[in-house]
Amino acid sequence: MSTMQDNREATMIGRRSDGTPVKRPLSPHLQVYDMMQMTSALSISHRISGVVWTAGVVVMVWWLVAAASGAAAFGQVQWFLGSFLGILLLMGVTAAAWYHTLAGIRHLAWDYGWGYDIPTTYRTGRAVLIGTAVLTVLTWLALLLSW
Structure with missing residues (x-):
């Protein structure tokens, strides 16, 4: 008879490098985070933008x-x-x-060790959002003006 209370416990069992058993913790899920x-x-x-x-x-x-492939296929895609x-x-x-590019640059700055304090994190987050909006509008304005 099994002593497991929950089926998830089977995924929590592991072994150390010396072979002794160890119980791994469950990772926090989406309910833990403030969205x-x-x-x-x-x-x-x-992640979604990726x-x-x-x-x-x-x-x-x-x-x-x-x-x-040819003019017919290209015409359908263009349509x-x-x-x-x-x-x-x-x-x-x-x-x-x-967005993905600007957020990636932000992550590179974090990898370098810059921007972990809360005010800088929020400031760079707002900069990513504003930069995304501005650069998207500028891209489409350039496309429409050159068309």
Whole structure:
């Protein structure tokens, strides 16, 4: 008869390098974190923007493959990307790319050891959000003016 109270306990059992058994702690889950706290929200947003950025790269590969496939395939992709939904998709990918880039620079600063104090963390978080908005608008203004 098993003495386990919870099925998750099976994943908590491990061994040290000398072979003695050890009980590992369960990691905290989303319920532990305050989602309205700027650091948590920006961290989660950074991960989400990475996924959106990856989806944007897939769309770019679709566009390139269509361009190599011929005029008919390229015309269909161009039609979709020129539609209202396509432009919204491209704007979202642009915002995700800028956000992910700026948040990545912020993380590099942390890796260097700068910006861990709370006022600097909040200041750089606001700078990432404002920078994302400004750079996304500037990118689309440049696109529309050059079109």
